[in-house]
């Protein structure tokens with residue numbers, strides 16, 4: 001067997017095989033015999049059988065192995081993409097007439113993109129999607145093996161920023177501008193809105209249920225995340241025994257399918273990047289640009305015509321589109337509309353968010369068997385208890401990374417997240433502040449938000465509710481990390497803000513019709529949290545995704 005070694009530049013070594021001499025090696029490899037003799041002074045004769053001996057050869061650049069001459073050489077691809085996700089420049093996007101242009105890549109924008117690509121396969125439609133932020137993470141933060149609860153929270157604080165104009169009435173609000181939007185960090189709790197709330201919506205219940213099913217299937221929604229976790233099972237039984245009939249295992253958007261048949265499930269926790277990934281594999285091409293900030297919606301004679309976009313270096317581009325879908329979030333969507341001269345009584349109003357209370361407690365570890373697992377329980381609202389309680393543990397979270405080492409402790413912790421119903425009120429709103437422009441020349445917003453008497457009464461009930469649940473489950477409430485055992489989070493801290501472009505039948509109380517079309521401008525739609533007409537006590541994102549898919553279907557049906 002011939003073996004070829006490469007050392008430093010002049011140290012190429014050939015291991016001679018049976019019957020090899022310096023002369024045969026020179027012949028086979030088209031080398032000068034004299035050169036070989038000079039390089040191998042220890043070999044006495046050029047015709048000596050040197051089988052098995054190392055032979056020094058000239059450098060590789062002027063030498064090819066004739067042994068393999070007859071085998072065709074593989075071609076090596078030098079084709080490349082310059083990113084892990086294909087991007088299009090704004091210069092190129094400005095040359096295209098889009099059928100649909102989506103603004104924002106969070107929950108709403110991602111869902112619309114995926115659904116349009118799925119429904120329009122091989123139809124030659126042109127879809128564009130632009131994102132103001134950069135690429136911050138390639139997947140949900142919890143799918144990244146270097147993250148744990150603490151690092152994830154701190155990283156979110158680093159990449160997000162306080163919402164300008166939120167103080168003093170909504171001081172806890174933060175914004176994240178990034179490919180994937182806030183779904184990069186969301187907790188993935190995906191419960192449906194309560195039927196009693198949905199009954200008041202402008203959409204037939206059966207239709208809503210269909211879209212919930214599509215959203216749940218697409219996002220891998222499951223109630224099995226904490227199955228077999230003794231921590232969850234034991235506390236659930238305690239709660240049921242005390243009459244908490246609506247207590248259940250928590251529902252989450254998490255892919256629990258084991259790896260099999262060569263199919264790798266990397267996206268355990270769902271994010272909008274998963275929507276984009278699905279869309280990439282449809283037979284509908286789309287263009288995506290990041291660091292592309294929509295600054296104005298263009299419209300003419302009551303019809304959307306495109307969007308004015310600015311790059312990070314403040315160059316302006318006009319992107320033309322027959323249909324524009326706004327998915328820029330509860331604060332940025334109405335801001336863009338108002339700045340574009342689109343006005344209606346309800347636009348920017350009815351800002352709705354739940355009150356948010358956190359409780360922390362502890363239990364003796366000896367109450368549980370050796371394998372503890374995590375705690376994930378939800379207790380849904382009832383007419384008497386207009387709030388939802390989620391229980392997580394052993395710390396603030398219901399998950400941990402496979403690399404985390406969990407030391408055995410004498411106590412286990414439990415955390416309560418409690419979301420209280422608030423009324424959607426006209427007075428709670430955003431307005432433009434013409435005196436404060438951002439670096440792109442767009443007016444900042446001012447948030448006006450307060451709780452009314454009913455909201456405050458719910459907050460008092462929540463505090464009592466946490467105490468009763470803790471007592472029923474055998475949890476002792478204690479302060480943790482300097483936080484009181486039960487505390488009300490600052491207004492705005494909860495990312496369930498919604499309603500500023502809500503859908504409805506009445507133009508006086510809804511900025512969009514029931515399909516998400518902004519009143520007064522045809523071809524202009526909203527598909528994000530701002531479209532939600534109410535949020536009850538539940539986490540809103542599953543509903544936003546369901547509605548966004550429905551809006552995409554409406555666009556397809558009317559194209």
Ligand SMILES: Cc1cc2nc3c(=O)[nH]c(=O)nc-3n(C[C@H](O)[C@H](O)[C@H](O)COP(=O)(O)OP(=O)(O)OC[C@H]3O[C@@H](n4cnc5c(N)ncnc54)[C@H](O)[C@@H]3O)c2cc1C
Pocket residue numbers: 103104105106107108109130131132133156176177178179180181182183185186187188189190292293294295327328329330332336495496527528529530539540541542544
């Ligand atoms: C830590 C955390 C935990 C959460 N947990 C849950 C949970 O468990 N369950 C739940 O239901 N919800 C949860 N949420 C809330 C959830 O993330 C939001 O409800 C959801 O992301 C809202 O979707 P959206 O499309 O309205 O907005 P976003 O996801 O914020 O997307 C808006 C996108 O638009 C982009 N954008 C903004 N302005 C422009 C512009 N001018 N031009 C171009 N692009 C623009 C933004 O950069 C962003 O990518 C959580 C949020 C956070 C931060």
